[in-house]
Amino acid sequence: MSAQRVDAIVIGSGQGGVPFAADLARAGKRVVLFERGRLGGSCINYGCTPSKAFLAAAHTAARARHGGPLGVRGDARVDFAAVMRRVRDVRDSFMDGVAKRLRSAGVRVIAAQASFGGERVVVGGGESLEAPLIVIDTGTSALVPPVPGLDGTGYLTNATFFDLVDLPASMIVMGGGYIGLELGQGLARCGADVHVVDPNPRVLSREEDDATQVLERALRADGMTLHLGCKAVEVSQRDGIFALRLDDGSELRSQALLVATGRRPNTEALSAGASGIELDSRGYVKIDERFATSCAGVYAIGDVAGQPAFTHVSWEDYRRLTAILAGEPRTRDDRVLAYSTFTEPQVARVGLTLEEAKKKGLRARAVTMPLEEVARAIEWGQEDGFFRLVVDDATEKIVGATLVGYETAELVHVILAHMEAGSTWHVLERSVHIHPTYAEGLPSLARKILQT
Numbered sequence: 001m002s003a004q005r006v007d008a009i010v011i012g013s014g015q016g017g018v019p020f021a022a023d024l025a026r027a028g029k030r031v032v033l034f035e036r037g038r039l040g041g042s043c044i045n046y047g048c049t050p051s052k053a054f055l056a057a058a059h060t061a062a063r064a065r066h067g068g069p070l071g072v073r074g075d076a077r078v079d080f081a082a083v084m085r086r087v088r089d090v091r092d093s094f095m096d097g098v099a100k101r102l103r104s105a106g107v108r109v110i111a112a113q114a115s116f117g118g119e120r121v122v123v124g125g126g127e128s129l130e131a132p133l134i135v136i137d138t139g140t141s142a143l144v145p146p147v148p149g150l151d152g153t154g155y156l157t158n159a160t161f162f163d164l165v166d167l168p169a170s171m172i173v174m175g176g177g178y179i180g181l182e183l184g185q186g187l188a189r190c191g192a193d194v195h196v197v198d199p200n201p202r203v204l205s206r207e208e209d210d211a212t213q214v215l216e217r218a219l220r221a222d223g224m225t226l227h228l229g230c231k232a233v234e235v236s237q238r239d240g241i242f243a244l245r246l247d248d249g250s251e252l253r254s255q256a257l258l259v260a261t262g263r264r265p266n267t268e269a270l271s272a273g274a275s276g277i278e279l280d281s282r283g284y285v286k287i288d289e290r291f292a293t294s295c296a297g298v299y300a301i302g303d304v305a306g307q308p309a310f311t312h313v314s315w316e317d318y319r320r321l322t323a324i325l326a327g328e329p330r331t332r333d334d335r336v337l338a339y340s341t342f343t344e345p346q347v348a349r350v351g352l353t354l355e356e357a358k359k360k361g362l363r364a365r366a367v368t369m370p371l372e373e374v375a376r377a378i379e380w381g382q383e384d385g386f387f388r389l390v391v392d393d394a395t396e397k398i399v400g401a402t403l404v405g406y407e408t409a410e411l412v413h414v415i416l417a418h419m420e421a422g423s424t425w426h427v428l429e430r431s432v433h434i435h436p437t438y439a440e441g442l443p444s445l446a447r448k449i450l451q452t
């Protein structure tokens with residue numbers, strides 16, 4: 001079959017691929033986008049969108065239940081079927097939005113799995129296409145560990161969790177990372193008995209120790225049981241009940257099992273080698289600082305390129321790649337990265353921790369303010385948490401922050417903006433923030449540097 005020539009091919013309708021394809025098509029190029037699953041990728045269908053719509057319900061229920069210290073008593077009954085119906089409605093409306101966007105831009109969508117059939121030749125859906133510009137944006141999928149007995153059971157992953165209709169009475173979560181904790185806390189707050197199993201001695205093992213301690217207290221207060229430093233060694237399922245044997249000899253039983261033990265790149269079906277595209281030892285597409293793969297004209301963006309796995313990174317990759325292709329001197333590295341775990345409390349991060357800054361050779365120091373010192377937190381009864389700022393003594397610039405508390409994913413953008421602007425901590429210190437807000441704590445936090 002001889003390949004039909006087009007101007008550009010995008011493989012995967014992830015967060016960067018869709019706007020990239022739409023922009024090119026709007027500029028009059030013949031663009032083809034391959035998608036083997038639901039349009040919009042993980043974020044919209046199996047990730048950010050459904051998880052945050054789900055957490056909106058779960059957190060609302062918990063806020064009502066946790067009102068005791070404020071003098072508010074009552075129980076919140078969760079209509080789980082209605083919660084999940086809304087989650088799927090939101091998800092579907094976002095997916096429809098992506099379909100409309102691609103259609104109105106004039107992108108030709110082929111609903112099929114794509115693979116390389118030669119140098120810059122892509123085959124899929126019975127078609128063979130060739131283009132001088134190809135972008136791989138195929139993302140990642142849940143990594144299922146090789147635990148004996150797990151295969152073939154009806155375990156859940158992030159790809160199937162949002163199809164739940166009935167609330168399971170109990171759920172074991174394998175994995176104490178952000179996906180397992182968000183979905184686990186959400187289900188616990190809807191009324192399930194949730195157990196989290198993780199081989200690390202603490203949850204969110206990449207975050208600072210005191211940040212995870214705050215979170216662990218909150219998860220336990222929601223009735224969750226954390227089995228930390230434990231590995232699952234065997235799984236079985238009988239009469240609809242999962243049994244998980246742990247390496248400490250104990251056994252857990254539950255109605256549902258969620259596997260959230262990491263991600264793997266969606267490259268197994270790509271036959272990347274057919275186009276001379278190199279993968280790293282874990283299967284991620286190797287790229288240089290300008291998103292270029294080892295095959296001229298082929299680029300990779302988002303999770304599949306081993307980038308920090310966040311939607312805003314994939315989207316920003318699209319903007320940077322667009323600029324690079326237009327001849328601008330951008331790279332993928334010069335960005336201030338922030339992210340958050342959307343549990344309650346939230347653990348929001350931007351830039352470097354103190355330890356990371358020191359490892360980079362910076363003469364850095366950190367100041368920390370417990371939320372007990374923030375008026376708004378006391379008024380709202382949300383004092384368990386803290387704000388931490390990391391500064392570089394040589395330049396006096398802010399190089400990072402960790403904010404643990406109520407809705408800190410919003411608040412962290414104050415710090416992000418200062419870092420992006422390159423301002424020193426003095427600018428934050430002399431800013432007059434509104435009283436009484438959580439944000440008001442940030443200039444006070446910077447003021448602590450004067451005392452160190």
Ligand SMILES: Cc1cc2nc3c(=O)[nH]c(=O)nc-3n(C[C@H](O)[C@H](O)[C@H](O)COP(=O)(O)OP(=O)(O)OC[C@H]3O[C@@H](n4cnc5c(N)ncnc54)[C@H](O)[C@@H]3O)c2cc1C
Pocket residue numbers: 011012013014015016017034035036037038039040041042043044046047048049051112113114115137138139140158179266269270301302303304308309310311312313314342
């Ligand atoms: C439960 C969960 C919650 C999350 N929450 C957040 C959050 O709150 N904030 C945040 O920033 N990030 C979050 N993420 C991460 C975020 O979803 C990803 O980082 C983001 O979706 C990555 O986008 P991407 O462009 O790399 O690819 P994806 O969005 O993964 O899209 C890749 C697409 O490529 C398709 N594809 C794969 N292989 C092929 C092929 N061979 N041919 C054709 N199509 C193919 C896939 O079907 C998929 O649709 C979450 C993830 C999960 C799982």
